[in-house]
Amino acid sequence: MAQAGARTWVRRTALAAALLATAAGVGIAAREEMRSSRLQARLLAPFAQSMDVAVKEGPNPAARYPTQGPYNERFGYTALPDQLKALTGDLYSIEFQAVLSPALDRFMAGGGFPIYREKTQAGLTLLDRNGHIMHSARYPERVFARFEDVPKLVADTLLFIENRELLNEDEPRRNPAVEWDRFAGAVAMLPVQLLRPGSRSPGGSTLATQIEKYRHSPDGQTSSGLEKLRQMASASVRAYRDGEDTTLTRQRILVDYLNSTPLTARPGFGEVNGLGDGLWAWFGTDLSIAERVLSEPATDARSLQLKALAYKQVLALLLAQRRPSHYLIQDRAALDRLADSHLRVLAQAGVIDEPLRDAALALPLSFADELPPPPATSFVEQKATNAIRARLLSMLNVPSLYQLDRIDLTAQTTLDAPTQQRVVEVLGKLNDPAYAQSLGLTGERLLDARNNDLSKLIYSVTLYERGPEANYLRVQADNLDQPLDINEGAKLDLGSTAKLRTLTTYLETVAELHSRYAHLPREYLADVGEEASDNLTRWSVGWLMTTPDRGLPAMLNAAMERRYSASPGETFFTGGGQHSFVNFNKDDNGRIMNLQEALRNSVNLPFIRLMRDIVQFHMAEGADDGIDILHDPSHPARQEYLARFADKEGSDFLNRFYNDYRKRGPDDALARLASRSRPVPLRLAVVFRNTRPNAGLAEFAAFLRARLPNAKLDDQTIGSLYTKYGPDKFPLNDLGYLARVHPLELWLVSYLQKNPDAKRAEVLEASAQVRQDSYRWLFKKGQAAQNTRIRIGLEEEAFQRITEQWRSVGYPFETLVPSLATAIGSSADRPAALAELVGLILNDGVRQPMLRVRSLHFAAGTPYEAKLGLGPLENKRVLRPEVCAVLRRALMDVAQNGTAKRVWGVFKDASGAAIPMGGKTGTGDHRLDRYGPGGVLIESKAVNRTATFVFYIGDRFFGTMTAFVHGPEADQYRFTSALPAQLLKSIAPALQPLIDQGTTRTADTRRVPAGL
DSSP, X not given: OHHHHHHHHHHHHHHHHHHHHHHHHHHHHHHHHHHHOHHHHHHHHHHHHTOOEEEEESOOTTOOOOOOOHHHHHTTTTTHHHHHHHHHTTTEEEEEEEEEXXXXXXXXXXXXXXXXXXXXXXXXXXEOTTSOEEEEXXXXXXXXXXXXXXXXXXXXXXXXXXXXXXXXXXXXXXXXXXXXXXXXXXHHTHHHHHHSTTOOOOOOXXXXXXXXXXXXXXXXXXXSHXXXXXXXXXXXXXXXXXXXXXXXXXXXHHHHHHHHOEEEEETTTXXXXXXXXXXXXXXXXXXXXXXXXXXXXXXXXXHHHHHHHHHHHHHHXXXXXXXXXXXXXXXXXXXXXXXXXXXXXXXXXXXXXXXXHHXXXXXXXXXXXXXXXXXXXOTTTTHHHHHHHHHHHHHHTOSOHHHHTTSOEEEEESOOHHHHHHHHHHHHTTTSHHHHHHTTOBSTTSBOTTTSOGGGOEEEEEEEEEOSSOXXXXXXXXXOOSSOOTTTSOOBOOGGGHHHHHHHHHHHHHHHHHHHHTTSOHHHHHHHHHHOOSHHHHHHHHHHHHOSOOOHHHHHHHXXXXXXXXXXXXXXXXXXXXXXXXXXXXXXXXXXXXXXXXXXXXOHHHHHHHHHXXXXXXXXXXXXXXHHHHHOTTOTHHHHHHHHHHHHHHHHHHHHHHHHHTTSOHHHHHHHHHHTSOOOHHHHHHHHHHXXXXXXXXXXXXXXXXXXXXXXXXXXXXXXXXXXXXXXXXXXXXXXXXXXXXXXXXXXXXXXXXXXXXXXXXXXXXXXXXXXXXXXXXXXXXXXXXXXXXXXHHHHHHHHHHHHHHHHTTOOSSOOOSSGGGGGTTTOBOXXXXXXXXXXXXXXXXXXXXXXXXXXXXXXXXTTOEEEEEOOOOOEEOSOHHHHHHHHHHHHHHHHHSTTGGGTTOSBOTTSOBOOEXXXXXXXEEEEEEEOGGGOEEEEEEEEEEEEEEEEETTTEEEEEEEEEESGGGGGOOOOTHHHHHHHHHHHHHHHHHHHHHHHOOTTOOOOOTTO
């Protein structure tokens, strides 16, 4: 038995020894693995290397995108799905896109962060048509380019504070994501944190996991233990992407951390990331200077002081990363104290020497009160790229240029940078009188070099090239050193350029009449002519009845030969009143001319009369013939038009009165209304009794006596007035007549007495029937008075239809002024919209997209990469080609023989022959006029003066030239549209190389439109 017991003891002892040996072996192996990471390297390296990205043609429906993380949001990766959807639904298609390997796809699907070589810097790059950089933004702006550029002092300090083992050379396979002793310390403190929530514990994060956190975790924070594991797992896999040896990876981690650590945001600068931008934003220190100072030994007191200053700023930013908003904004003194304590520890550990420590301790942190001034930028030089950036804002649904410039995007524009630069150079010198004179910009109808301040003049140039499927912006420039783009961002009176829109509408109307009647026999045409109530229909059927050639081209040519009087002697009822118009050249007064001549010399009155014919055509085209409504007193539509007039004019009056009274209290409003009428008892009685109907006799008496201190008002008279003019004694119109104020003003003040906080919409809704009641007199008036109001309504309806026509060919605003003066520019326009119209005419009436951006390359070199180019472009016919041919010939006549003849022949083809040109000039003199009783002009103030030339060059190029002066100074200028025409002539040498390319290029050739 003793032997059996001994054997049992031996076996147990052996087993225990084996278990202890195994445990010891596991412990030794674990310790060795913690030191060397050999097993991790062997397992993770092939796994990480299986995670790659291939770029393949066409869209990738299975593309995966991040949904969170400051890094992904800043560079635009989270917004990419919506942006690609919007772009591919418009003009673009995906040419190629990133496709994830199965391993990377599974890793990201399981919650891991994407494994790839992440960029430290990214931002918007704009290229011209040939790939030359026109704009490049990189954020962060100031970075260390390589590990070797980081001063050893900075690297050692960072490692001592955050990750001391990162660059140890004892084991090249080391996993940089975990520093086991610090991790163990952090785990050991977990029970303490559970017992004492909020207590500080030593961090277990390495630089690698911190980078994962502030780049990819929600809001850049570790919200849970699971999120910490996700950071560590992603950092571990990423570390072995280049193989088992992590030496170079660990160096990159240090550089990436220094270049990207978040350092909160500063007003005027924006988000601050990285040590380089942090030094600049918070201390005004340039990274290159700090890099040099910290890399060199301090040889004297001054160099030591500079080194100490730079070092303390660097140290402060490395420490501030823990709580950046607190330390850099809220409690800078605490950061100074923290830096001083670390200076002592760093010197004790031998990271810095004592002289540097003492010099740095002697220097308090001094933050820059103001940001260093940004590099000077010229809005003139950046006008085109700013226009492209503004377009990208809407294309990508990005709220600001600040955010746009941080998107990882390269966009190729359609601009031609060399031509753009040549034009900008010319525009930049035009405020020099001698230079302007050398270009022929001074003289009659041009500039007065003596009396005109040339610096006030703004010039704008836009040039497009017509391609097979789109129109490409080649030049967009102006000399306004401000963000405003007058080419697209302003509403300008462009004068007689409106005649081109009017002529286009006219010719399309004639073409429509041709399609209706050209096939009818003569006897039917005679019936149509007898029934027609407008000039254009009567002329059309009359011409068709007598011509042997009923073709549309012949009819359009005949339409251009129609003759109109240029006499200014007629008064026109339009725009709600009587108006007269004048010609620019008095020699044209009284002449009768065809439309070709009127356009050639830009004569106003023929186009006023032409617009009247167009309006009458649309009045006759309404649901009811306008002429019938005016001539038939019993026509059922009359009451509807009168009611509509009452509602509209009543609303106009109420809006005006509301603006006057909306900020007044009840007593102030009553006093204001009482002051609008002569101070006599009857009128004041009406005002008071109908605005304060519940007021008693005593209050009424006090009001009258206060307003009429010298009147002899006894109690009996006051009582009689109180009774006689009480509420509901008279209709609203009679009350207005008695008080000698507008009845709607009286009603409004009464309503606001009861509803002092009423909004405009509420007032208009409450007054719907009141407005009709206040115009009852109109329904009882004779036919002539009613016809005046009906004619206003018919004209407004006609202009609504004309607006639709104008907008179909690119007019940029929602409404036209319902006046014949629209034919000569009263409805305003934009140079860019006029260019679009000429491009339409040049392209035989087929609308093509007006392109500024040809391709977009998002997130190059990432798992989110996508390259978009132009997709199948939709072209839409909006004008008949026969109409466009007539318009091109008419515009060519203007350039060859009319108001723009100075530009004819300035562009040459390869043989030296003149390239055909055409265009339309316009001069706008925008003024604010104030009239007195009887229509007498009391005051006229200049608002701005504008001159524009919209043109085409050959069959490929078209654009606009605009000269503009804003403000009262415009009164001192007398230039006309001759100025932009002369400017085009002057910059022809700058444009000629581009024109030469366009005329010799064969890749985009197409037939020459008829009429050139």
